[in-house]
Amino acid sequence: xxxxxxxxxxxxxxxxxxxxxxxxxxxxxxxxxxxxxxxxxxxxxxxxxxxxxxxxxxxxxxxxxxxxxxxxxxxxxxxxxxxxxxxxxxxxxxxxxxxxxxxxxxxxxxxxxxxxxxxxxxxxxxxxxxxxxxxxxxxxxxxxxxxxxxxxxxxxxxxxxxxxxxxxxx
Numbered sequence: 001x002x003x004x005x006x007x008x009x010x011x012x013x014x015x016x017x018x019x020x021x022x023x024x025x026x027x028x029x030x031x032x033x034x035x036x037x038x039x040x041x042x043x044x045x046x047x048x049x050x051x052x053x054x055x056x057x058x059x060x061x062x063x064x065x066x067x068x069x070x071x072x073x074x075x076x077x078x079x080x081x082x083x084x085x086x087x088x089x090x091x092x093x094x095x096x097x098x099x100x101x102x103x104x105x106x107x108x109x110x111x112x113x114x115x116x117x118x119x120x121x122x123x124x125x126x127x128x129x130x131x132x133x134x135x136x137x138x139x140x141x142x143x144x145x146x147x148x149x150x151x152x153x154x155x156x157x158x159x160x161x162x163x164x165x166x167x168x169x170x
Contacts, residue, residue: 001039008050013109016043016101017058018072021091025076025084034086043073043101044091054109055101066102070134071142073098079143095135125154 007014021041029037039045046053055073057064068079073093077083093101107117115124132145150158 001042001045004039004042004045004051005049007046007052012051013105014046014051014053015056015109016041016046016053017056017062018043018069018093018098018101019062020058021076021088022068022072022078023062025078025082025087029084029086038086038088041076041088042091043093043097047093047097052105052108053101054106055098056106066128067130067134067143067145069102070095070098071139073101075139077139081140099135124152126152 006012018041024041028040032040043053055069057066057069062068071077071079074095075081075083076087076089076092083089104113104117107113107115110116116126117123119125119127127150128147129149129151130145131148132141134142134145137145146160147158148160149156
């Protein structure tokens with residue numbers, strides 16, 4: 001915990017995959033001990049201290065599913081909805097913060113914030129569209145939402161019902 005304020009002070013970017021918190025939940029405290037596990041997966045503390053987080057999927061170690069990463073960031077619960085005792089629910093992120101660490105935070109960490117990370121004029125427009133609005137739907141519905149479109153470089157390269165094998169994305 002004492003090191004967390006140093007992230008902002010030193011300009012260190014925390015690379016944190018939110019799915020780790022929900023996949024490690026059942027064994028982290030036993031392996032790290034209660035003192036150290038209390039400072040693990042400390043997203044809220046890092047952001048509140050002015051730090052920058054670059055979120056990611058850690059594929060292939062984790063599923064590589066953005067739905068899981070977003071859900072984990074806002075709930076800190078397993079895919080079944082379980083949260084262990086003292087599992088740091090106070091470290092959950094808002095939906096806006098979760099979206100930011102997974103988009104603009106990652107672009108910033110890659111020195112690509114001028115080209116990626118937000119949807120605005122002049123940027124590359126690489127994004128996926130899902131069947132539900134993750135900013136408003138119930139938390140468990142995020143996991144049930146389905147991809148309906150993928151846009152790369154501003155061009156629709158896949159739409160629900162299309163044959164992705166017949167689309168040139170080179």
